[in-house]
Amino acid sequence: MSLLFSPYAIRDVTFRNRLWVSPMCQYSAVEGVPQEWHHTHLAQFASGGAGLVMAEATAVSPEGRISPDDTGIWTAGQRDAWAPIVAAVHARGAVAGIQLAHAGRKASTWSPFSGHHGSVPIHDGGWQTVAPSAVAFEGFAEPVELDRDGIEQVVADFAAAARRAVDAGFDVLEIHAAHGYLLHQFLSPLSNRRDDEYGGSLENRARLVLRVVEAVRDAARQAPLFVRFSATDWAEGGWSVEETAIVARWAADRGADFFDISSGGLVAHQRIELGPGYQVGLAARVRREAGVPVSAVGLITDAAQAEAILQAGDADAIMAGREWLRDPHLALRASAELGVELDYWPAQYLRARPHR
Template identity: 55%
Template sequence: MSLLFEPLRLRDLTVKNRVWLAPMCQYSSTDGMPDDWQLVHLGARAQGGFGLVLTEATAVVPEGRITPQDAGLWNDAQRDAWARVVDFVHSQDAAIGVQLAHAGRKASTYRPWAEAQGTVPAAEGGWDTLAPSAEAFPGYATPQEMTPEQVAAVPRQFADAARRAHEAGFDVVEVHAAHGYLLHQFLSPLSNHRTDAYGGSPENRARLLLETVDAVRAVWPEGKPVVVRVSATDWREDGLQVDDVAAVAKELAGHGVDLVDVSTGGVAPAEITVGPGYQVPHARRVREVSGMPTGAVGLITSPAQAEQVLVDGAADVVLLAREALRDPHWPLRAAHELGVKAGTSRRPAPDGQGIAWAPQYERGAWR
């Protein structure tokens, strides 16, 4: 038996295994509309055996996009376009979640392969950005400090997108509070220098995240799980530390959150020691302190390495990012390497093991 291929139940949703596709920006939309790129990108990973596939950071408002080419979920046309992707992923016996996001001061930037870098000017389709404080991320334009009214609008914006996500058929909502985007900007003392109820103490800096989760949970069906992605450390002595974020995760448990997806960094430049599984200890610590199920991500590449994360109790699920770009069928390969017999249309998977070949591809299972 492999822990990677054991099902995981969150509320009324049973995800067939614990190998999940991490959210990865695609920068390939026009006016926030998902299209054939998202269908093929997410659909291929569903075919490849991932139990849950998560969309790219999906903006809740136009000004919340990281780049002008980001996908969104702020109108019904986008909802209907996402429904096509959701239906195909479901047809491959996989679950699908949407990562809802607002980029804050890191919005309106050029996509990575553009010739220019930094903030996109209005003449090229950019816009003025918003943040907790009027302090720029290095290399980007200075944002406007959000007014109390603008802060109060954020939970409603996430809730409206979550309602559309349910209408589109998504199984999971993930609230993006990591990588230096808006909710992380409020959490971190490196980017939040407000003096009102949303700044200063750790409790005040966490207030907007908790209010946003409450607003999402209020419109999201009781039987469907909510996940929150956090950066467990800012990798700086004057920034968030893992126990700070673990305390927030513990509080999230009382606000209807079902799993914490643990990443790191992004709110400010920092020296990060990167290596295989370098973020796994943070997932373990958040899990230990908060009592919440966690997901681990970050240079997890081999099946044996991924399996060991779960065996060690460091996390409850493993999320793959760049490795999944290189190999859309990584779960099927992992099952073979770990000795798990993936099912086919003529031979179900062994009891309790959630991995199977699509009928069209099952010749690949013949040895």
């Protein structure tokens, strides 16, 4: 029996399969409000058979945006704009998730469509960035170190965003603690040089992430709570997979249900060893050492490869990004490749279903 196309349950939510859509920034929002593009972009994956459709990194505050064109959920208007998108995903049979994020020192950058690189100047609509320490990402503007009040505001912003996300109808919430953004910046000694209770030891560097987990868990009611970690910085002296497993266990003890394991993004001098499924081993280690369920991501490009990862016990689900962009009906195609008959092919597309 295919594991990729077997149901998976977390709390009261059942996913129809384990082939899920990773959050992918679209840089197409207006003042944080998702547009018609987001509606079509996300709904198509549900039509294509995805078990979970995760909306992009969505800022919990204006200064948390990666770029001025990022989506947000810090206002009621943004919440209300997300609601019909969530309804469209549900109408097509998929679970709807949203990634809650704060970019920290990697905020206020030009979108990839702008023709510019680096930080957006204040006079061009940029803003002062914040971070655990006043240490810039290479090539970006220097951030301001967050003080105690600023840290409290971050926790409050995540909690308020979680409440809005649940009110918009999202089934799953994911805390973004990966890819070099604010929570990851606190975790890694390469970006966190504090000497207070939020810096130094692993317990201290993990303190903000764990506080956010507790706050979002409380605000999310019974919604499944994911945390996305970069399991390694791919740089000497940085965050490691061993630390990821420890903090994942701590987060699980505080109410996190599932862990989305990626890697990298903290420093420009990272050295990533690319190859098919290059991050799967990281997910497997976190799953084994922390005893928590995980998803794997990273150059997983065909059905047999995805199925083998699950059969080997290296992950509980597969997250894919670019492969969904290449084929928004990835799950329908993958089921045919594995010889699995699905009962959720859209009726409008049945004439195209391959026959064994």
